[in-house]
Amino acid sequence: EPVVLVIRNESDTAGATDGLPFGPFSPVQHRTLESGLRAWVHRQTGLELGYAEQLYTFGDRGRHAQLDDIAPHVVSIGYLALTQVKPSLEMQNGAWRSWYHFFPWEDWRRGRPEILEETIEPRLREWASNRNAAAQPVSRQERVRMCFALDGATWDEEKVLERYELLFEAGLVEEAARDGRDASRHWGERPRLGVPMQYDHRRILATAIGRVRAKIKYRPVIFELMPDDFTLFELQRTVEAILGPHLHKQNFRRLVEGAGLVEPTGEVKMRTGGRPAKLYRFRREVLLERPAPGVRVKPGKV
Amino acid sequence: EPVVLVIRNESDTAGATDGLPFGPFSPVQHRTLESGLRAWVHRQTGLELGYAEQLYTFGDRGRHAQLDDIAPHVVSIGYLALTQVKPSLEMQNGAWRSWYHFFPWEDWRRGRPEILEETIEPRLREWASNRNAAAQPVSRQERVRMCFALDGATWDEEKVLERYELLFEAGLVEEAARDGRDASRHWGERPRLGVPMQYDHRRILATAIGRVRAKIKYRPVIFELMPDDFTLFELQRTVEAILGPHLHKQNFRRLVEGAGLVEPTGEVKMRTGGRPAKLYRFRREVLLERPAPGVRVKPGKV
DNA sequence: CCGTTTATGCTCAAAGTGAGCAATACGGAC
DNA sequence: GTCCGTATTGCTCACTTTGAGCATAAACGG
Numbered sequence: 277e278p279v280v281l282v283i284r285n286e287s288d289t290a291g292a293t294d295g296l297p298f299g300p301f302s303p304v305q306h307r308t309l310e311s312g313l314r315a316w317v318h319r320q321t322g323l324e325l326g327y328a329e330q331l332y333t334f335g336d337r338g339r340h341a342q343l344d345d346i347a348p349h350v351v352s353i354g355y356l357a358l359t360q361v362k363p364s365l366e367m368q369n370g371a372w373r374s375w376y377h378f379f380p381w382e383d384w385r386r387g388r389p390e391i392l393e394e395t396i397e398p399r400l401r402e403w404a405s406n407r408n409a410a411a412q413p414v415s416r417q418e419r420v421r422m423c424f425a426l427d428g429a430t431w432d433e434e435k436v437l438e439r440y441e442l443l444f445e446a447g448l449v450e451e452a453a454r455d456g457r458d459a460s461r462h463w464g465e466r467p468r469l470g471v472p473m474q475y476d477h478r479r480i481l482a483t484a485i486g487r488v489r490a491k492i493k494y495r496p497v498i499f500e501l502m503p504d505d506f507t508l509f510e511l512q513r514t515v516e517a518i519l520g521p522h523l524h525k526q527n528f529r530r531l532v533e534g535a536g537l538v539e540p541t542g543e544v545k546m547r548t549g550g551r552p553a554k555l556y557r558f559r560r561e562v563l564l565e566r567p568a569p570g571v572r573v574k575p576g577k578v
Numbered sequence: 579e580p581v582v583l584v585i586r587n588e589s590d591t592a593g594a595t596d597g598l599p600f601g602p603f604s605p606v607q608h609r610t611l612e613s614g615l616r617a618w619v620h621r622q623t624g625l626e627l628g629y630a631e632q633l634y635t636f637g638d639r640g641r642h643a644q645l646d647d648i649a650p651h652v653v654s655i656g657y658l659a660l661t662q663v664k665p666s667l668e669m670q671n672g673a674w675r676s677w678y679h680f681f682p683w684e685d686w687r688r689g690r691p692e693i694l695e696e697t698i699e700p701r702l703r704e705w706a707s708n709r710n711a712a713a714q715p716v717s718r719q720e721r722v723r724m725c726f727a728l729d730g731a732t733w734d735e736e737k738v739l740e741r742y743e744l745l746f747e748a749g750l751v752e753e754a755a756r757d758g759r760d761a762s763r764h765w766g767e768r769p770r771l772g773v774p775m776q777y778d779h780r781r782i783l784a785t786a787i788g789r790v791r792a793k794i795k796y797r798p799v800i801f802e803l804m805p806d807d808f809t810l811f812e813l814q815r816t817v818e819a820i821l822g823p824h825l826h827k828q829n830f831r832r833l834v835e836g837a838g839l840v841e842p843t844g845e846v847k848m849r850t851g852g853r854p855a856k857l858y859r860f861r862r863e864v865l866l867e868r869p870a871p872g873v874r875v876k877p878g879k880v
Numbered sequence: 881c882c883g884t885t886t887a888t889g890c891t892c893a894a895a896g897t898g899a900g901c902a903a904t905a906c907g908g909a910c
Numbered sequence: 911g912t913c914c915g916t917a918t919t920g921c922t923c924a925c926t927t928t929g930a931g932c933a934t935a936a937a938c939g940g
Binding site: 809810811827828831850851852853854855856 | 915916917918919920921
């Protein structure tokens with residue numbers, strides 16, 4: 277299960293709301309943004325971050341507004357960090373939550389999520405067919421079709437943010453109500469599409485999920501989430517947990533082995549439920565061999 | 579020629595130095611970072627930005643330090659904007675400069691740049707073979723080899739930032755001297771590797787070039803740089819100007835046409851020096867047809 | 881010892897890619 | 911006017927990559 281570290285925020289009027297961990301950056305104490313992040317995370321949660329990269333900087337006015345809370349303007353520099361969950365680490369106020377708790381429509385591991393056909397599609401179609409909706413530069417119809425793979429379009433698992441923003445615009449997520457964009461005025465009760473988060477944190481998380489989904493395809497970051505030794509099927513399960521849909525087992529194995537991403541340790545794992553599985557480890561040398569797989573236009577002659 | 583908009587900065591002690599345009603962001607005046615950027619660029623240069631995306635946020639301490647100038651800590655949120663150069667637009671203090679003015683080693687349009695073999699390679703090899711250089715997690719040798727395509731490695735045109743940072747670490751660019759990392763102490767006079775920029779602006783530009791080079795491969799941003807109508811060879815020349823190396827003409831044509839990125843206008847352009855060339859235009863519909871070309875692991879069965 | 885379950889090996893067709901040959905058509909030189 | 915150089919455009923062909931499925935191997939539970 278892909279999980280995210282959240283802070284339960286009890287001070288909310290409508291009960292506890294999850295938020296992403298965040299804190300101030302002080303250039304006086306820390307030489308770089310990233311070192312500030314690491315120090316701050318460690319102090320708060322005891323977690324020593326491994327892989328971390330800058331995600332996006334969120335600075336829109338109103339992003340911090342929430343209910344009757346008038347906050348000062350805050351610019352947040354989001355970072356994406358990847359880690360295994362160490363059960364040994366007991367955190368006071370942090371908790372691990374499944375991604376799909378917040379984005380149920382992104383979980384395609386058991387096929388197309390029911391919430392799409394039952395709730396999202398009809399609501400979005402109605403929203404898209406609204407008057408003066410066709411006047412947009414790109415029609416709402418087309419945006420809905422591309423983002424949610426309607427009418428034969430293919431589901432692009434990387435468009436996590438685009439989907440969330442569409443639902444936001446359509447007033448179908450709870451956070452939109454804070455922005456005055458409330459669907460309940462038009463179509464009765466708003467359905468609960470995933471669990472909302474504090475401030476604009478669900479948007480930030482959507483950005484992060486989209487980034488991870490894109491990145492594992494051209495950088496071996498998936499191994500940040502694996503133990504040292506693993507079977508190819510465990511690796512596949514991890515990739516699937518992140519991307520959403522199922523992968524073809526034999527081809528996945530061919531791809532991963534053929535790309536030189538892994539090497540067998542020589543050990544096997546018993547009790548898999550069937551034939552024992554060879555254990556593999558990440559081949560770090562691959563970083564020095566391939567520039568970065570996934571190029572499109574390749575240099576040629578003349 | 580791919581160019582960047584720079585501001586000539588006369589106040590420098592060592593004569594005029596080019597810098598990227600920048601200015602303050604005031605959340606009171608502007609609702610979003612991007613709208614602040616647009617308004618500010620328009621007021622300064624008269625330019626109406628078209629395509630713009632957030633690039634990276636630069637916040638390291640010391641990034642603003644320069645010579646005897648002790649500046650306050652500044653966090654810069656970099657944006658990347660793409661536009662055609664309109665010669666009609668006369669700017670007071672702005673000027674268009676070739677990318678390769680600042681990064682001569684990135685220009686592979688006339689084959690491997692001489693500066694690589696003549697200056698960069700020997701200097702970097704010396705730096706990499708230094709004592710305790712092999713103790714690094716990834717050896718300097720390997721980093722140099724991967725970044726600059728030595729010993730049979732292939733040149734990855736996207737690693738613009740990595741190359742600049744390596745040269746910086748090795749003390750081979752002028753900006754490094756401000757950071758106390760001066761090669762001239764070891765190896766005599768520092769060679770002039772490209773023209774330096776103000777503050778850390780050359781690093782920011784390297785980030786931007788790397789981003790553009792990566793992005794044109796999976797998003798049709800190249801058309802932001804083209805006039806409405808163009809020949810396929812003009813398009814190829816533009817791509818080559820950005821990426822560096824030459825492309826195979828017939829295959830480029832097949833790729834672009836086959837991907838549905840362009841459609842013929844029906845017109846032809848005479849006086850090409852040979853047979854007249856058909857004119858094409860960008861097919862906007864492609865945005866609605868393909869999710870985003872360039873995916874690696876595709877969903878399959880079971 | 882057999883059936884179930886998972887791991888792993890292999891094949892095959894279809895699509896995509898790198899490279900080059902060849903024909904077409906204009907502009908300029910003679 | 912004809913020829914030649916140059917650039918555009920069409921096409922072939924071998925080779926690689928990819929999607930999909932069949933078949934076999936090896937543990938485990940009864």
